[in-house]
Amino acid sequence: MIRSCYVSHHCPQCSGEVVFDQGATGTRCRYCGAGLLVLGSRSMWLNFLIKPVVGVRDTAHEVTRIAMKNGWKPPLLRSVIPFYFPFYRTTGHAIKWIKGVKPGLEIHGDASEEILTRHVDLMRPAHMDLSPGLFSPGYRAQSLNLALATRENAGKAPFAPIQKDREEHSRDMEEAFFDSMPEPGLKVWEERCFRLWETNSVLFFPLLLVEIREGRQMRLLLLDAVGGSLIRQIGHEEMETLLDNLELRESRSPGETRLKLAPLMCPECAGDLDPDPSAHLRFCKACGRGWEEGAGRLRERECLWAGTRPQARDTSMIFLPFWRRHADDRELYIPAFSVRSPRLLYNLAARYYHAQFPAEPIPYENRLRIQSLPVGLPPDGADEMADVVAKTNAREQFQKKGTSQSLVLVPFRKKGPDLVEPFKGLAVPISSLEADLP
Ligand SMILES: [Zn+2]
Ligand SMILES: [Zn+2]
Known part of the structure; x- marks a missing residue:
């Protein structure tokens, strides 16, 4: 679970790098000291990306490590394609109001009320042609540095397109939001659920599509470019579809972003x-x-x-x-x-x-x-x-x-x-x- 995410942006006064919490409304530039207003941090559906830690040049090293771990023959690296995979991220607070009686007092007991709350931070794949499996980019990182998902920040790596629409994601969240709420201490007569302070964003996670020759066999690997681990092996057809999808969007960024810094x-x-x-x-x-x-x-x-x-x-x-x-x-x-x-x-x-x-x-x-x-x-x-x-x-x-x-x-x-x-x-x-x- 990602606990806090830091966003990198440029100071409008001195163009130094300013890093602030994703939900922040204000910050200060550590280079020129200017007080800065974060505009648009609470608007819906901002696009972020996580920069890769494992670059194309480090891939051979990671692949050797993976091959040794899996008992493969020494692999020969054929090609490496870095790309960004989109996840929807929804945060907020779930509140459940419950009216009921204390267990054991069902017959003569008076009604009591209880409020259950949970902080919600959920991620779901937004691209459907390629499954990232159970993989969710948040599970290993306590804090990740986010950058706005612009062409400039993405370097040469293409963005896999968002294929699931926002409405569909919102419908998925209706139930997921109230999953793993704490158990009520009452025998429930009536309950009401509320989704509070919801924010949505898209988080592009860096992956590597790696083609290797292992002995006489070709393997297609999907690698996580933050941790360097093998997510799974994919089939040829999946690769063809992925390449088509990346080709389609290669030159485009996922959309304009409204996050701005302004002098305060x-x-x-x-x-x-x-x-x-x-x-x-x-x-x-x-x-x-x-x-x-x-x-x-x-x-x-x-x-x-x-x-x-x-x-x-x-x-x-x-x-x-x-x-x-x-x-x-x-x-x-x-x-x-x-x-x-x-x-x-x-x-x-x-x-x-x-x-x-x-x-x-x-x-x-x-x-x-x-x-x-x-x-x-x-x-x-x-x-x-x-x-x-x-x-x-x-x-x-x-x-x-x-x-x-x-x-x-x-x-x-x-x-x-x-x-x-x-x-x-x-x-x-x-x-x-x-x-x-x-
Ligand atoms: Zn500055
Ligand atoms: Zn004044």
């Missing part, structure tokens, strides 16, 4: 914005305005607060960000800060769903004073969580269309193991927060 500065006053890799909204350090990515550029988001001037000056106060949605004629609040698990986020979202805060524009002189936690959850991600809460807690659902959304900073004070807000005394456990408190 306030569009209003050119002030600095924090290059935090996980923030979905950044406050300008000079004018205090809040900015987020929208349609490939920075857009301002309305930012309000539920604080007072004395609270802004009080260093023991910490402001937590919430997304505020209009639902018919009332508002609902969804946490915008990151917590350690989706289950905790669900619990917090259910608790704050109808909390009312006195949200007002932040007075200018206080904008730069407030200590707040980063916005780790984008508004659409918060909508998905609100949907789960509405469908499992009998809360009314908000109207998705035509509703405006603002960010509201709500003051909290540290009390024991919790952060407590002064309005209703609702609390957030400090240990659950992903950010360190100032």
